[in-house]
Amino acid sequence: MSPSPTPMEPARIELALDGITHGGEAVGRMPNGKACFVPHAIPGERVLVEITEERKRWARGRLVEVLEASPARIEAPCVYARPGRCGGCQLQHIEPTAQLALKRRIVTEQLERIGHLEDPPVNPTMPVAAFHYRNxxxxxxxxxxxxxxxxxxxxxxxxxxxxxxxxxxxxxxxxxxxxxxxxxxxxxxxxGLSTGDxxxxxxxxxxxxxxxxxxxxxxxxxxxxxxxxxxxxxDLAEMVEGRTFRVSPTSFFQASTAGAALLVRLVLASTEIQPGDTALDLYAGVGLFAAFLADAGAGVTAVEADPVAAADARRNLAKDEVTVREQDAAAYVAALVADQEQRDVVVLDPPRRGAGVNLCAGIAELDPRVVVYLSCDPAALARDAAALAKAGYELTEATPVDQFAQTAQIETVAVFRPAHRLARSAADDDG
CATH class of the missing domain: 2.40.50.1070 (OB fold (Dihydrolipoamide Acetyltransferase, E2P))
Structure with a gap:
């Protein structure tokens, strides 16, 4: 019997890293031209990696040694934030200010590459807290x-x-x-960080x-x-910007209470609610944004498909000028479009997969003066930004919010306005 062949050692190569994925992995080019994704590395570094997976167009490598370190590299303070251990913190080896810059870069590159937007207007990332922020x-x-x-x-x-x-x-x-x-x-x-629940x-x-x-x-x-x-x-009670929200065990609520407060402030600043405005809050959850839109003077319809979260919203918004509809967001908007209705303001906070082409087109049919889109995934935001652009809505501002510091997660508040109104406003300014 012939001896079994000796298993081949995984290939090791040196890489110059110059990119970053929206999952937080640094990217370099292998000698054969394939992109190689490297966790726990930083763009600008030269590293030695061991190839752990190789496909037709890309590969993934395990960081073996940092040959030339980025000035942004630090020792991760958590003992579990190491290769092969906890998968929760993808960026803890990066200095916090550099994390903010990288997250802005990720949002910008996704909007350019997937959304096909030229020079997208992405603001600097707004910090919340580096550690001890999750509720x-x-x-x-x-x-x-x-x-x-x-x-x-x-x-x-x-x-x-x-x-x-x-x-x-x-x-x-x-x-x-x-x-x-x-x-x-x-x-x-x-x-409940403010209530002790x-x-x-x-x-x-x-x-x-x-x-x-x-x-x-x-x-x-x-x-x-x-x-x-x-x-x-x-059930928990949590307070955000002076308002208390009851949250059932399975209902979604922002995992950073301070981050939720910042998101509320950004939404209110972007919508510029006027008394008597009609506002639509899609994927409304327990009513976080609907509450403050109503406080600002809008008549609000909050749409939430999950029955438990919708019940929470009714409880939280019982004294507000808000109608809560337990319905799929796309189906509700389609019904409004069929009835030729319009809304002044639309706010949406869809799940990670995004809103989708049909809902984006439906929102545009409602002819709002502003659409405020809260995204937890830059790639999904980019796809929906392209859909909104096709429907006549231009991205005027995107603000990344670092409410999940040390991780690759990025919350972004994106503001869209009708292109025809922007063009008319520009013409008036020129005149």
């Missing part, structure tokens, strides 16, 4: 019942007892939750309901049909 966290559970986060590019759980992104109140709740969660799939810890939300695994921890913290069980309270009242 919630979703932990995975390993086979021993320990809480942690997924390793980068893997389903394997990295046990984690301290996360530097968590507000101290959330970290304290994680400490209280402990690590005896055998049988659970995920554990969510949430806190706290809750644990348990998603059971195939093994059924795990044992409940001691204590008085409210606990809810999350299933496919919603959440059921197991102990106490798991």
């Amino acid at each position: 919630s966290a979703r932990f995975a559970v390993d086979e021993q019942g320990r809480l942690g986060f997924r390793r980068a590019g893997s389903h394997e759980v990295q046990p984690i007892d301290e996360c530097l992104l968590l507000d101290p109140a959330v970290q304290a709740l994680r400490d209280e939750a402990g690590d005896g969660w055998q049988g659970a799939e995920e554990i969510v810890v949430r806190a 706290r809750a644990l939300i348990v998603r059971p695994g195939a093994g059924g309901l795990p044992p409940m921890p001691d204590g008085s913290t409210p606990v809810a069980l999350e299933g496919s049909s919603g959440a059921v309270a197991l102990r106490g009242e798991p």
Whole structure:
């Protein structure tokens, strides 16, 4: 019998890095011309990488050694923010001010490459907080019942007892939750930072309901049909810009309370609400933006497809000039268009996949004077910016907001206005 062939060692190459993806990986060109994506690296560096994956047009490499470091490189303060460990913080090895510049670059490049916009008007990234900003966290559970986060590019759980992104109140709740969660799939810890409310939300695994921890913290069980309270009242109250919002266990709420306040201020500044305006808040969630649009004097319709979040919105907006519609955003807008209705202002905060061509076209048919689009994915924003441009709406301003510092996530507030009105305004100025 002939001996088995000796496995080939993974190829190692030197790369000069000059780009960055919207996922936070640095990019360099291999000798064969393929793009190579390298986590934990920085544009401008020269590095030694080990090729871990190679496809027809691209490859991915593991950082072996930094041969020429960027001035922006720092030692990540978290012991888990290392190659092969926690996949949560893609940028913790980069100095915070440089992170802001890179995020602006990512948004700009996505708008240029995917949105086909020339010299898009992207403002400097607005910071929120570098650490200790999250009001919630979703932990995975390993086979021993320990809480942690997924390793980068893997389903394997990295046990984690301290996360530097968590507000101290959330970290304290994680400490209280402990690590005896055998049988659970995920554990969510949430806190109302301004109210002191706290809750644990348990998603059971195939093994059924795990044992409940001691204590008085409210606990809810999350299933496919919603959440059921197991102990106490798991709804939270959180205050943003002086208003209190009730949030059910499964309802979406911004994971940074300070970031939510900044987003509200940007939306109000961009919409320039006048008393009597008609405003549409799509993907309204628990009513965050609708509340402040109404406070500014607009008559608002808040549209939210999730029944639990829509119920929260009705509760939060009960005293406001707001109508809450539990409906798909695209279907609702299509019905307005069919009835030849118009709106003065449209605000939308779609999920990561974006709004889509049909909804963008429908929004344009409503002839709003301004569309404010909140995006959590620059690539989706770029696709929808192209769709809005085709429908006659020009991007006049995009402001990245760094409410998820140390990670590659970017929130962007993008403002679109009708191109024909902009052209008329420019002509009046010239005259």
